[in-house]
Amino acid sequence: MSLTLQDVAWHDAMGRIIETLDRPHFWTALVRLLANYVPVDNWVVLIYGAGKPRVLAESPGEDGAVDPLFQDYLKGLYLLDPFYIANRESLQSGLFRLQDVAPECFEQTDYYQRYFRLNIVTDEVHINLQLDNERTLSLSLGSQCRFSLEQTALLGLVRPWVAALMRQRLLFEREPGESPELAPNWQDRLEAATAQLSSPLTAREMEVGRLLLSGCSNKEIARKLAISAETVKVHRKHMYGKLGIKSQSELFSLFLQAQEPL
Known part of the structure; x- marks a missing residue:
């Protein structure tokens, strides 16, 4: 069996990521690893369910402050998010590209013009892990440029590794102390x-x-x-x-x- 230096680097990095499963910086470390292979300008880890998405981790702002645009998303704009809509219509694990789930007129919407292109910028992919009949764990990767076919193919190749890590990480995530917030009606x-x-x-x-x-x-x-x-x-x-x-x-x-x- 022959291994390239890139193969060795990947396996070494995965071993280091596994070591961080129980540590606060796990999600950041995982995204940094993926960013070695695909462009990642912002990211967030969510659990989609019947109500408001639960945020497990997100990319820090430049000044460390709360992102007001993302707060608008959590207040109710997520109801217009093509990834949220696709998830509620059909829960399933896999890799999903924006072009796979966006409606025909998505780029003409106020949601796109006033939120998406300012917050996500250009393109987005999700690695989804279905947890049960109601919930999906999702790692969202946003980029200032379009993900190429090669890049999405690479993400598809490593998705089983990433999904396995995402599932194991849930064992160390704290459950919210209060009842889940219902979706705005x-x-x-x-x-x-x-x-x-x-x-x-x-x-x-x-x-x-x-x-x-x-x-x-x-x-x-x-x-x-x-x-x-x-x-x-x-x-x-x-x-x-x-x-x-x-x-x-x-x-x-x-x-x-x-x-x-x-």
């Missing part, structure tokens, strides 16, 4: 924010609105909700009329307001 909060409406939005109109904001085209929404594209247009027209708005940007602003505590 988009319908209840928006109804409260627009309580003066003479005709409140229906649950279907709310769902169409959320999918529109996430970047889904009329055809994609129709497929997800098992209705026709024309029916989607009708729901959208009724929703805009009730809210007194004319654009998705205005709808996005209302969505942000609905995430704030009542």
